[in-house]
Amino acid sequence: MKLIPALGVLALVSACAGAPSGARTTDPATLTLTDLTPKAAAPVERVNWLVESEPDTLDLDTQGGAPASTVVSNICERLLQVQPDMTIKPWLARSTANPDPKTLVLTLRDDVKFHDGSPMTADDVLFSLKRHADPANEQSDEFGRVASIDQTGPLEITVRFTQPDALFTQALAGDAGLVYNREQVEAAGKDFGTPGSGDACSGPFTLSSWKSGDSITIKRHDAYRGEKPLAGEVVFRWASDSALVNALATGAADGVFVDSLATATAFEGKQGVDRYFGPSTAALVLIPTERGGLKDPKIRTALSLALDRQGISDAGFGGLAQPWATPVGSGAWGYAKEAFAAAQKDLTDAPARPTDADLVRAKQLVHEATHKPSGPIVIGTDSKQGRTVMANAARDALRRIGLDAEIKTVPTPKYSEFYGEAAARKDIDLLVADWYISKSDPIGLYDNAISGSSNNWVGFADPQYDQAVQEALSTLDDSRRAALVIDVQRRYTQAAVWISVAQVPNTLLIDHELTGPPASMAYLYSPWAAALGKKAS
Secondary structure (H helix, E strand, O other): OOEEEOOOOOOOOOOOOOOOOOOOOOOHHHOOOOOEOOOOOEOEEEEEEEEOOOOOOOOOOOOOOHHHHHHHHHHOOEOEEEOOOOOEEEOOEEEEEEEEOOEEEEEEOOOOEOOOOOEOOHHHHHHHHHHHHOOOOOOHHHHOOEEEEEEEEOOEEEEEEOOOOOOHHHHHOOHHHEOOOHHHHHHHHHHOOOOOOOOOOOOOEEEEEEEOOOEEEEEEOOOOOOOOOOEEEEEEEEOOHHHHHHHHHHOOOOEEEEOOHHHHHHOOOOOOEEEEEEOOOOEEEEEEOOOOOOOOHHHHHHHHHHOOHHHHHHHHOOOOOEEOOOOOOHHHOOOOHHHHHHHHHOOOOOOOOOOHHHHHHHHHHHHHOOOOOOOOEEEEEOOOHHHHHHHHHHHHHHHHOOOOEEEEEOOHHHHHHHHHOHHHHOOOOEEEEEEEEOOOOOHHHHHHHOOOOOOOOOOOOOHHHHHHHHHHHOOOOHHHHHHHHHHHHHHHHHHOOOEEEEEOOEEEEEEOOEEOOEOOHHHHOOOHHHHOEEOOO
16 A cells, blocks of 8 residues: 655644643644634635645656645546545445445446536546556556456446455545546547646546646636536645745735645744644654664664653644654544544553653663664654654664664755665664555555565564454454454554654645635545635625
């Protein structure tokens, strides 16, 4: 399953009271999170929106990323749709059914038309799914358990699996569920998704223009079958850091979904721009590598016990990140929310601030460890503020429990290589990292720790864990799967495969006169601008 490095200082949670000294984890209920902004009351002719870089393409099969997804989610539709609370529901598929655990039947809507006026057919859906499944394309890993995809009726697609796949419907609410007009995509060929190419989609907005190096404009599609957007057009431009702040502050831009600490904190208490914070799957983590300094799980657990998570939040994230015991944010709780929230509180090896008792236990674990590091534990980071603070905190925690540690700071392009190349990690034992997953289900992260996974850098191996993960992935019933995932989560955190630091929910900055979009991470997968408009006067 796809695991995505954020490669930036992540979106922030809203300001709230810090966890008391010695608290195990902050109660998720204390966060000021909202799924939605207030409903818009009036139309707006034009909205200027920011993304942090110009997309390379709008064809998410060839390359994804938040900037492209922020645009495409308003133009194109998926078979299922992520809701603001991160649950999913049928969308272009009118319904889904499992006649048996290894079969999924999609019954398609009969009222969908593409922007060129042609009806969506089962052939378009079949073409789109097979395009996503192509091994050369971004979403192919979502189809690993798929045996066949066939049109089995005028408005019916049947997917058969080699074994049950609980996450496949989740994937159909993501980029693996995008439905394209086959004729238009084939006519565009390699130019599909580039400036000058049409959108081949059915959403509430159409792609009006893409002026490379300047802007992308989407316009309201008046023939859309559903509720018409209040915004006539949305113009996307790109800016980051101080340029992004200036654009919002001066009114040159009306809004942005941000992943920058500086941007979020710059508008704290400022008039004219509203800040909203919503569910996200993102988390800050420390990832042990193949080099072996943290090979022993007792050393990893000792580091977790000694880490000052609230201090990291205060010094690196303006007190806004929430100390967290698992490596995935609460936006992944797309079902069984109460069960996952209760399980989070039960995890005791990730204190917000370590107590004296935590440090005593950590030192004892170091003493008991079979594989002690032979030299300094090397922590890899770049010079971004939040990651620098995390690296210093990890070094200080290791030194407090009697282990030598040093920090290796590299340029950001070199830092990015740590994620994808084992050779780039050969000189570090621990990577300061931020990640999110594209699923509203925590198992979408935990399957990365099974034996042989390319994301299982530290070489964690536990046949019982592997079996539990596979059983969870094959369990279609949500309540049963939640119980299995919570057991997997317990095994994962007890082994400290990754050392969790904090969750960092989604951040929306928007002009005070505008409202309507979701505040959650759902904006990457559903038409957030469709609800964008003016507040009541």
